[in-house]
Amino acid sequence: xxxxxxxxxxxxxxxxxxxxxxxxxxxxxxxxxxxxxxxxxxxxxxxxxxxxxxxxxxxxxxxxxxxxxxxxxxxxxxxxxxxxxxxxxxxxxxxxxxxxxxxxxxxxxxxxxxxxxxxxxxxxxxxxxxxxxxxxxxxxxxxxxxxxxxxxxxxxxxxxxxxxxxxxxxxxxxxxxxxxxx
Numbered sequence: 001x002x003x004x005x006x007x008x009x010x011x012x013x014x015x016x017x018x019x020x021x022x023x024x025x026x027x028x029x030x031x032x033x034x035x036x037x038x039x040x041x042x043x044x045x046x047x048x049x050x051x052x053x054x055x056x057x058x059x060x061x062x063x064x065x066x067x068x069x070x071x072x073x074x075x076x077x078x079x080x081x082x083x084x085x086x087x088x089x090x091x092x093x094x095x096x097x098x099x100x101x102x103x104x105x106x107x108x109x110x111x112x113x114x115x116x117x118x119x120x121x122x123x124x125x126x127x128x129x130x131x132x133x134x135x136x137x138x139x140x141x142x143x144x145x146x147x148x149x150x151x152x153x154x155x156x157x158x159x160x161x162x163x164x165x166x167x168x169x170x171x172x173x174x175x176x177x178x179x180x181x182x
Contacts, residue, residue, distance in 0.1 A: 007069045011061060020058050024065065031066050041067065041079070074160050081134075082163035083155040086170035092181040094140045094148040098123045100181050101138055110176030130154070150174060 009016075013023040022030065034051075036044050044063040048054040054062060067073035076082045090097050100106045102120070115136065119127040128136040134156045141149040152170045157163045 009065045009069070011065070016058075016062070020052070020054050020062060024069075027062055028066060028069060031062075032070075036066060037070055037072065041073075076160065076163050078155065080156050082157040082160055083153065084157065084163045084167040084170065085151060085153045086167060086174055087149055087151040088174040088178050089143060089147065089149050090178050090181055091147055093146055094123045094142045096181050097148050097150050097177065098126075098140050100177055101126055106180065110180045111173050113173075150177060 009024050013025070016027070017023040020027070031044065031047075034047060036047065039047070041063055044066065045059045048059045048062055049056075064073065068075055074082070076084060100110065102117075114131040116129045117126055118129055119125075123140055125140070126136075126138040128138065130136050134154060136155075137151075137153045139151045139153070141151070143149055152174060154166045154170065157166055
C-alpha cells in the first residue's frame with residue numbers, strides 16, 4: 001500500500017475542490033480530525049453526506065481516496081476483494097469482438113481458459129464466473145462501424161498480487177483478441 005508521503009490522488013485538487021468545496025489536503029485534515037481512520041467506509045461516506053452534503057459519486061471518491069492515502073485501502077481494493085480492469089480498442093465491429101468471446105473455436109485462439117457465462121447480452125456484456133470462482137465482466141462499446149472498445153473487468157481477486165497477475169494476463173489476452181479480430 002502507498003504510504004502517506006508517496007500517495008498521489010487520481011483526481012486533481014482543482015477538480016475535487018470545484019465539486020466538493022475542499023481540496024485533498026483539507027479533506028484529509030478534516031477526516032483525520034473527525035476520526036475517519038477508525039471509521040468503516042460506510043461511516044466515512046455517511047459523514048460526507050450528512051455533515052457536508054457531498055453528492056453520492058463524490059462521497060465515494062473522497063472516501064476511497066482518503067482510505068488509500070491513509071493506508072486503509074490498497075489501490076484496486078474493493079469490499080469483496082481486488083479488482084482490475086484492462087481495455088483495448090479494436091479495429092473490428094462490436095459483433096466480431098463479441099463473437100470472438102462466445103464462439104469457442106475462435107476464443108481458444110486467444111483465451112486459453114475455462115469459465116462459465118452467467119449472463120450474456122449480445123454485443124454488450126458477458127458476465128462470467130472464472131474457473132477460480134472470481135468474477136469477470138467483458139463489456140463491448142462501439143466506437144465506429146468498424147471499431148470498438150473491449151473491457152475486461154476482473155473482480156473478487158484475493159489480493160493485490162492476484163490483481164497484478166490478472167492485469168498482466170488480461171493485457172496479453174486482449175492483445176490476442178485484437179490480433180484475432182483485426
